[in-house]
Amino acid sequence: MSAASVRLEASWKARVGDWFDRPEMLALGDFLRARKRDGAVIFPPGPQIFSAFDATPFDAVKVVVLGQDPYHGPGQAHGLCFSVQPGVTPPPSLENIFKEISRDLGLARPDHGCLLPWARRGVLLLNAVLTVERGQPQSHQGEGWEGFTDACIETLAREREDLVFLLWGSSAQKKASLIDGRRHRILRAPHPSPLSAHRGFLGCSHFSLANKHLEDAGRSPIDWSLPPRAELEAI
DSSP, rough: OOTTTOOHHHHHHHHHHHGGGGGGHHHHHHHHHHHHHOOOEEOOGGGGHHHHHHHSSSSGOEEEESSSSSSOSSTTTTSSTTOOOOOOOOHHHHHHHHHHHHHHOOOOOOOSSSOOOOOOOTEEEEEEOEETTTBTTTTTTTTSSSHHHHHHHHHHHHHOOEEEEEEHHHHHHHHGGGGGGGTEEEEOOOOSSSGGGTTTTTTTOHHHHHHHHHHHHHHHOOOOOEEEEEGGOOO
């Protein structure tokens, strides 16, 4: 994996593209190719690995949601953390996200789990690790992705002002050290998974709090609603 061979959205490539020429990323490329040769099924599909960056260019980011690694079930992951393809049943963590949005903002639960509209409105839906193997959660942790995604977070925190970082769960909260809390709003809560959502994610009001911060900074808030599935293709 090298900068020349990676298809990354232009504004992101200009800032972090050189990361792909580092030894750890070249080793990551070798690892991914070797796993494919051994018959491993890797999610998301190759063209969708960097979908979060395609959907939310650098200067368009207002809010960052940090996930851990992609969903590991067939047809689920498509490069946006917590999101699934239209027609795929939303996993429990995403259902809890929808529950909290409904409680916090009074929005009805959508009829799908595709969060692409959020990404197009300025919500960077970034996993710390961008690939996973079928049926094996966290199978690509420690293989090189973390340095790259840390660099993305650090660059955002350094070059932008008044962003909102939603850190759900202990893994995401470790990234707080990369962010200057005096320049950005950092909101922490337990992970929305069924194992921990009841410990404080449900009731966290992060969606309204994020919008309040944006409005206080003189920026437009995020529309957290999602259009019906039938309208997604028009987005």
